[in-house]
Amino acid sequence: MKPPFYTLAAKYAVLLFASAVVLYPLVWMTAMSFKPYSEWTTVAGVRWFPTQPTWDNYVFLLQGHVDSLAVTIEKTLAKPLFSSLVTSVCGTLIAVIAGTLSSYAVARFGVAQKLPLSLLQLRLFPPLAVIIPLMVMWSFIGAVDTWWGISLIYGIVTLPFAFWLMKTFFEEVPVEIEDAARVAGCSYWRIFYRITLPIARPGLATCTLFVFIMNWSDYQLALILTQKDWVTLPVYMSSLNTALDNQMYGMKAALGVIAAIPPIVLGLLIQKHLVRGLTFGALKQ
Template sequence: MTSSFRTVVLKYALVLLACSIVIYPLLWMVTMAFKPVAEWTTGNGLTWFPKNPTLQNFEYIFFGHTAGLAVSLDRTVIGPLTASLVTSICGTVLAVVAGTLSSYAVVRHRTLPSLAISVLQLRLFPPLAVMIPVMVMWAFIGAIDTWWGLSLIYGIVTLPFAFWLMKTFFEEIPVEIEEAARVSGSSHWRVFYRITLPIVKPGLATCVLFVFIINWSDYLLALLLTQKNWVTLPVFMSTLNSAMGEMYGMKAALGLIAAIPPVVLGLLIQKHLVRGLTFGALKQ
């Protein structure tokens, strides 16, 4: 056996090991979502796959009750799912639009060169260090437990990520391309919209996906800034417990539902995603 062949075998073995570590909890969550109560409330006879597959866990979180359980939910998953979608989408749009425009202004027009460091400072503070004044301000303007209040804080918190990610993409575009368009009579806005933005479309798609995932999976901000009307999926999941303990089957079903939007979004932009992740990696 040659050393090159051993190296290839070792690489594939390490890849398979890494995939197994990642897939293990995901597979357990998927199988747990279809197990009846008797198969996840006891440690006896736990199996990888459900012996009696059922949709009771999904029925419980969507309708608040199911056969075999005397406990009912005060709130179904419909409200939290809607709240997560609305606030995550609005927060993502706000962060990506503001981050794209501001980063382009800094890179191309040298507007407020110190803006990059100032925006980065938003991510340097621990969330708990700034949440008390944020809660006071949000209560003063009536933004507590509202869709726009949670969307606004999502946009603010993820703005540094969108800004710096788009800044790296804009810096990879040769300025000569834009100068040639301006010589032909195009305005700054037309150059940005017609030439620069299509070039960084893969990077923009990557930015949208990453920012959406950050907003979608947030727990702390939603926990502190929502009370009843706009509770999101992560907060709703933490309430799934009863006198018999944690509702692992229901939480697994909810986790499976929560994984759908990021996966769907990733599939929709997959043709731009790989190029966006490697944007600027190769130099001419």
């Protein structure tokens, strides 16, 4: 039976409202990134879109200065962007690989039954409660302001999330499939690599995206564990407050647009697995 017209109208109205709420800050940030200095500091009124679009905000981030502004910055965007990419990707690989292997062992073989709760404790403690001993430990091993030190802590911090998420996905995979493969003579590793992991691929893609976003957007750990060589994008954005009376809105908006590109690109690359990963229970049908 076809639903009444007012029901469909109400659904579309809710969807349009939710889309507007989500897209409003993105549209505003993108428009702000193309506004010249005279428009994002004006008091004559707020304009949605720039009347004189310019690339000056992006040029300023890449070169450290533009002709229209009598201000410069010492550090440009290139190195923080590279630092964020390296540390986020490496931290994501550590968390996803370790979380996938350990969660499969717990879900299928019942080993280390206390491991799930032990990993969960890493997320229960606030970062400020462990940051002092962490800083002392990282200083002792020479990991402060290094790419591998930041990547390692990113992998450790996001490991519980990856573990619990992949454990849920592996528990959704029918165990009868693995039993049939084992009867046919497949080894445990071959079963995991050739059968279970391809079935759980949507969950693995979803886990990778979420873990990458968590590492990519981290500010607190990067602020404490970086000094100058491996400063990430969130820390670099805070340094833009030191010029133009803390009103570098156009540059910050341009940096926000650039920072949003890698997660969006990763989401587009795995979009065919993303919806299935978010509704993995469909495997039971």
